Amino acid sequence: MSSTVITVTTQTTTHNPSLPFWPTTAPQHVLRADRAALLIDKSKTVNQLLQIHAALLRRGLEHHPILNFKLQRSYSSLGRLDYSRTLFDRTHDPDVFFWTAIIHGHTFHGLHQQALLLYSLMLTHGVEPNAFTFSSILKACSIEPGRALHSQALKFRFDSDVYVRTALLGVYAKVGDVVSARHLFDTMPDRSLVSLTAMITCYAKHGDVDGARLLFDGLEMRDVVCWNVMIDGYTQHGRPNESLDLFRQMLSAKVRPDEVTILSVLSACGQLGALELGRWLHSYIKSNGILVSVNVGTALVDMYCKCGSLEDAHLVFDRIINKDVVAWNTMIVGYSMHGLSQDALELFSSMCTLGIHPTDITFIGVLSACSHGGLVVEGRAFFHSMKDKYGIEPRIEHYGCMVDLLGRAGFLDEAYELVQNMKIEPDSVIWGALLGACRLHGNITLGENIAEFVFANGLANAGTYILLANIYAAAGNWNGVAKIRTMMKDSGVQKEPGCSSIEVDNMVHEFFAGDMKHPNSKEIYLMLEEMNGWLKAHGYTPQTDIVFQDIGEAEKEKILGVHSEKLATAFGLITTGPGTPIKIIKNLRVCTDCHTVTKLISKITGRKIIVRDRNRFHHFVDGSCSCGGYW
Structure with a gap:
C-alpha cells in the first residue's frame, strides 16, 4: 500500500455526525492512503463516499489507483452506478480489475446488455479477462452469448475454475439445457455448494424435482439457499406436502429460514388449504423477528385467502405499510374467490382513489368478482375500461372471465360472439367456459357445435370430453355419452380424479x-x-x-x-x-x-x-x- 499522505481540512460548520470516523475539530487532520482506503470500505451511505471523494479531489488524488478502484466499487455497491461509471471513464488505462469491477456493477444492477458491451470493449482495448471477469459477465448471459463466452473461457483456460464453471452451469440451467449443465457438473474437479445448488435449481425449475432431491440428499452441508431451492421446487411443481415436510426438516437441522423460505412455505400452505399450519408459520415469523415486508405480508394475505380465513387476510392487509399494487391485487382476488363481489369492487375503487394504477392482474380479480356475482353490466363496463381508460390490452384470462360471466348469466350468443371476435386465439379454457354455460342452460345444439370445432382443431382436453358427456347425460342421450367415452379411450384421455x-x-x-x-x-x-x-x-x-x-x-x-x-x-x-x-x-x-x-x-x-x-x-x-x- 502506498504511503501517500492525504490532508483533509474540515470546518466545524460542515461536521457530519453520521460519520463517526470523520474529524470533528477545526484543525487540519492528516490521513495516509491506507486510512483513506479503510474509510471508503467502511462507508455505508453515498453521502459518506461523496465527502471522502471530495477530500481526495482537493488533494488531486482521485487517480490514485487503489483509492480510485475502491471508490468505483463502493459507489456501485451503494446503488450509484452512474458515479462509478464516470470514475471508470476517467481512469487512465484501466487494468482487468477495473474492467471486471465495472462489468460486475452492471450485471449486479441487471444492466446485462451494457455489461456485455463493456466486456467487448475490454477485449477491444487488448485487456485479457480473468476468472473473476468470466464469473461476473456470465451472470448477464442468455444462452447464445453464454455459449460464446464458454468458448472464450476455454481459450483463456479458465473453464476449469470452479467459479467460472458454476457460472457456466447457471447459464445452461436457466434455459433448461440439463444435458450441458450436468456435463459441466460431472466434470468439475471440485464441486462447491454453489455449483450443487445451481444443479439442483436446474432440475427443480425444469420438472425433474426427484432428480434434484437426489442431489440435495447427497449434500454433506446445506446452506439456506440450497434448502430454499428444494423447498420452492416442490411448491412450484404442485407438491406442497413434500415442501412442508422439507421445511420441517430444515427447522430440525437448525437452519434459520429467510424471506425466500417463508414465501415458498406460505405458498405451499395456500395450495393445501392448511390454515392451522399457515397460522403457525405466521406466529413463527413474529416470534423469530423475521421482517414482515410487503412481499411477506402479501404472501400471508394470499395464504389466508386460499385457506378460507378472509378475516385474517384482511387484518394482515390493513397492517401492510406502503402497499404496492400486488398487495391490493391479492386482496381483491381474495374477495373475488370468496364470492364477496361488492367488497372486491369497493377495494378496487379505493385503490384507484389512492392513485395506484391497476394492472392486468387487477382486472382478472375484478372481472372474476363480477362473474361470481352475476354482475353483467358492471363486468362489461370494466372490460371496456381496461383499454379505453387504463391502456391495458385484454389477455386470454380477461376474455375467459367475460365468457364465464356472460355464459353463466345466460347470454350465450353474446359470449359466443365475443369468442369469435377475440383478437387472440381462444384456448381450451375459453371453449370450456362456453361448453360449461351450454351444460348449465341445456343448449345441446350450441354445445355440440363448439365441441365439434374444439375436437377438429386439437383444442380438446379432459374437461372438454367431460362437459360434453354431461350435456348428453342431462338430456338422456346415452348413445352420445357412450361415444364420448369411446373417444376418450381412443385418445388416451383420462378424467382427473376428484380429490x-x-x-x-x-x-x-x-x-x-x-x-x-x-x-x-x-x-x-x-x-x-x-x-x-x-x-x-x-x-x-x-x-x-x-x-x-x-x-x-x-x-x-x-x-x-x-x-x-x-x-x-x-x-x-x-x-x-x-x-x-x-x-x-x-x-x-x-x-x-x-x-x-x-x-x-x-x-x-x-x-x-x-x-x-x-x-x-x-x-x-x-x-x-x-x-x-x-x-
Missing part, C-alpha cells in the same frame, strides 16, 4: 372418490350412513341425473354417496368437536349433489362448512351457501 383434503390437528388428510385407504375408513363410512339417514329425514333426493353412466338408480346413488368431499366431511364430523368449522379443499368443481348435501349437513349439524373448489369458495351456514347457487 378433497381436510386439515385436522395440523395434518392434511386427502380423500379420493370411494376411498378406502384411510386408517379411519370404517368410522368414516359409518358416519356416511348416519349422514344419509339425516339427509333422507330432511327430504333429500340424490341428483342421479349428473352421473353420466347408463346404470341403475341404485348404482348411481352409490357413486354419488362416496364423492371425495362427502368423505372429507364425514371425517371432519368424527374428528372435530361440535360447532367447529370444517374446511375442505377440492381439486375440481363441486358437483350440484354435493353442494346440496353440504348445505343440508351445515343446517343439521349447526356447523359452518367451507369448501374451496377449483372455481371459488363456498361458505355453508345453516342450510345456505355464500354463492347463492351461482357458481
Whole structure:
C-alpha cells in the first residue's frame, strides 16, 4: 500500500455526525492512503463516499489507483452506478480489475446488455479477462452469448475454475439445457455448494424435482439457499406436502429460514388449504423477528385467502405499510374467490382513489368478482375500461372471465360472439367456459357445435370430453355419452380424479372418490350412513341425473354417496368437536349433489362448512351457501 499522505481540512460548520470516523475539530487532520482506503470500505451511505471523494479531489488524488478502484466499487455497491461509471471513464488505462469491477456493477444492477458491451470493449482495448471477469459477465448471459463466452473461457483456460464453471452451469440451467449443465457438473474437479445448488435449481425449475432431491440428499452441508431451492421446487411443481415436510426438516437441522423460505412455505400452505399450519408459520415469523415486508405480508394475505380465513387476510392487509399494487391485487382476488363481489369492487375503487394504477392482474380479480356475482353490466363496463381508460390490452384470462360471466348469466350468443371476435386465439379454457354455460342452460345444439370445432382443431382436453358427456347425460342421450367415452379411450384421455383434503390437528388428510385407504375408513363410512339417514329425514333426493353412466338408480346413488368431499366431511364430523368449522379443499368443481348435501349437513349439524373448489369458495351456514347457487 502506498504511503501517500492525504490532508483533509474540515470546518466545524460542515461536521457530519453520521460519520463517526470523520474529524470533528477545526484543525487540519492528516490521513495516509491506507486510512483513506479503510474509510471508503467502511462507508455505508453515498453521502459518506461523496465527502471522502471530495477530500481526495482537493488533494488531486482521485487517480490514485487503489483509492480510485475502491471508490468505483463502493459507489456501485451503494446503488450509484452512474458515479462509478464516470470514475471508470476517467481512469487512465484501466487494468482487468477495473474492467471486471465495472462489468460486475452492471450485471449486479441487471444492466446485462451494457455489461456485455463493456466486456467487448475490454477485449477491444487488448485487456485479457480473468476468472473473476468470466464469473461476473456470465451472470448477464442468455444462452447464445453464454455459449460464446464458454468458448472464450476455454481459450483463456479458465473453464476449469470452479467459479467460472458454476457460472457456466447457471447459464445452461436457466434455459433448461440439463444435458450441458450436468456435463459441466460431472466434470468439475471440485464441486462447491454453489455449483450443487445451481444443479439442483436446474432440475427443480425444469420438472425433474426427484432428480434434484437426489442431489440435495447427497449434500454433506446445506446452506439456506440450497434448502430454499428444494423447498420452492416442490411448491412450484404442485407438491406442497413434500415442501412442508422439507421445511420441517430444515427447522430440525437448525437452519434459520429467510424471506425466500417463508414465501415458498406460505405458498405451499395456500395450495393445501392448511390454515392451522399457515397460522403457525405466521406466529413463527413474529416470534423469530423475521421482517414482515410487503412481499411477506402479501404472501400471508394470499395464504389466508386460499385457506378460507378472509378475516385474517384482511387484518394482515390493513397492517401492510406502503402497499404496492400486488398487495391490493391479492386482496381483491381474495374477495373475488370468496364470492364477496361488492367488497372486491369497493377495494378496487379505493385503490384507484389512492392513485395506484391497476394492472392486468387487477382486472382478472375484478372481472372474476363480477362473474361470481352475476354482475353483467358492471363486468362489461370494466372490460371496456381496461383499454379505453387504463391502456391495458385484454389477455386470454380477461376474455375467459367475460365468457364465464356472460355464459353463466345466460347470454350465450353474446359470449359466443365475443369468442369469435377475440383478437387472440381462444384456448381450451375459453371453449370450456362456453361448453360449461351450454351444460348449465341445456343448449345441446350450441354445445355440440363448439365441441365439434374444439375436437377438429386439437383444442380438446379432459374437461372438454367431460362437459360434453354431461350435456348428453342431462338430456338422456346415452348413445352420445357412450361415444364420448369411446373417444376418450381412443385418445388416451383420462378424467382427473376428484380429490378433497381436510386439515385436522395440523395434518392434511386427502380423500379420493370411494376411498378406502384411510386408517379411519370404517368410522368414516359409518358416519356416511348416519349422514344419509339425516339427509333422507330432511327430504333429500340424490341428483342421479349428473352421473353420466347408463346404470341403475341404485348404482348411481352409490357413486354419488362416496364423492371425495362427502368423505372429507364425514371425517371432519368424527374428528372435530361440535360447532367447529370444517374446511375442505377440492381439486375440481363441486358437483350440484354435493353442494346440496353440504348445505343440508351445515343446517343439521349447526356447523359452518367451507369448501374451496377449483372455481371459488363456498361458505355453508345453516342450510345456505355464500354463492347463492351461482357458481
